[in-house]
Amino acid sequence: MAARLIDGRAAAQEVRARVAQEVERFRAATGRAPGLATVLVGEDPASAVYVRSKGKATREAGMESVSHNLSADIGEAELLALVDQLNRDPAIDGILVQLPLPGHIDSAKVIAAIDPAKDVDGFHPINAGKLAIGAADALVPCTPFGCLYLLKQELGSLSGLDAVVIGRSNIVGKPMAMLLLGESCTVTIAHSRTKDLPAVVRRADIVVAAVGRPEMVKGDWLKSSATVIDVGINRVDAGEGKTRLVGDVAFDDAQKVAGAITPVPGGVGPMTIAMLLRNTLVAAHRREGLAEPAGL
Numbered sequence: 001m002a003a004r005l006i007d008g009r010a011a012a013q014e015v016r017a018r019v020a021q022e023v024e025r026f027r028a029a030t031g032r033a034p035g036l037a038t039v040l041v042g043e044d045p046a047s048a049v050y051v052r053s054k055g056k057a058t059r060e061a062g063m064e065s066v067s068h069n070l071s072a073d074i075g076e077a078e079l080l081a082l083v084d085q086l087n088r089d090p091a092i093d094g095i096l097v098q099l100p101l102p103g104h105i106d107s108a109k110v111i112a113a114i115d116p117a118k119d120v121d122g123f124h125p126i127n128a129g130k131l132a133i134g135a136a137d138a139l140v141p142c143t144p145f146g147c148l149y150l151l152k153q154e155l156g157s158l159s160g161l162d163a164v165v166i167g168r169s170n171i172v173g174k175p176m177a178m179l180l181l182g183e184s185c186t187v188t189i190a191h192s193r194t195k196d197l198p199a200v201v202r203r204a205d206i207v208v209a210a211v212g213r214p215e216m217v218k219g220d221w222l223k224s225s226a227t228v229i230d231v232g233i234n235r236v237d238a239g240e241g242k243t244r245l246v247g248d249v250a251f252d253d254a255q256k257v258a259g260a261i262t263p264v265p266g267g268v269g270p271m272t273i274a275m276l277l278r279n280t281l282v283a284a285h286r287r288e289g290l291a292e293p294a295g296l
């Protein structure tokens with residue numbers, strides 16, 4: 001039987017509509033809108049597209065969006081000075097510095113300079129630590145948070161399920177594993193050096209693929225009825241000078257085996273942006289000492 005398609009666009013639309021409602025309540029209570037600042041260094045076209053779509057989504061939710069586009073050869077000190085200025089700006093509740101940064105800039109240093117209360121990416125060591133210890137006020141990285149939203153929508157309780165996360169990055173794999181552990185899954189973090197990866201993946205009720213290798217996870221790696229979340233966004237050659245987007249999962253084959261699966265595009269990507277808006281809304285409430293919007 002063909003897998004159910006998990007519609008990330010529809011779920012993201014739901015989250016964004018709820019965020020927009022709460023933005024109105026926030027505005028009524030404080031006389032201002034939540035504000036998100038995005039910082040883009042250099043002119044990588046893909047990064048520029050993401051930053052633009054984040055700005056558009058922010059405004060559609062009724063929030064303020066401020067974007068800073070800096071030249072690729074800006075010095076680290078100048079970038080740190082901008083972060084400091086945004087940290088102090090009372091109208092800014094969320095700061096997103098688009099990654100990757102050019103090689104001459106130390107991204108860890110830049111991330112550590114962001115006020116943890118405004119770190120809507122959830123990349124600051126304080127937020128990573130809070131997530132690891134299960135603190136309620138962690139700001140959680142948007143992509144894994146979006147994946148968790150889709151999983152809970154699909155499966156309800158995740159308690160006791162076997163989850164395999166493929167990929168160990170600080171921005172997806174590790175926080176994803178922490179979130180799944182928080183839901184009482186039995187979590188395995190696999191990666192490029194994992195021995196017999198297909199056998200490891202075959203045990204999983206939940207597979208989260210976040211390796212950045214086009215169509216690496218094959219259909220016959222999956223347990224029948226597994227729920228598959230594909231975080232990969234890989235642009236590959238489609239012939240005739242065209243390209244297309246594929247995930248880290250070989251979708252056509254996987255779909256024949258899985259119970260449910262996210263498509264690429266239209267799966268995790270839209271949820272990432274929805275969760276960025278959610279984090280900005282929550283950060284704004286905390287900064288104003290307001291009760292956090294329920295159920296978001």
Ligand SMILES: Nc1nc(=O)c2c([nH]1)NC[C@@H]1CN(c3ccc(C(=O)N[C@@H](CCC(=O)O)C(=O)O)cc3)C=[N+]21
Pocket residue numbers: 050096097098099100121142233245264265266267268269270271272273
């Ligand atoms: N500090 C930081 N935070 C990020 O959250 C961050 C980042 N840096 N650097 C780049 C990645 C990438 N990213 C995406 C967000 C949305 C889609 C998205 O909405 N994708 C759509 C459309 C894809 C397309 O057509 O290109 C989809 O999957 O359906 C994709 C990718 C956020 N990132």
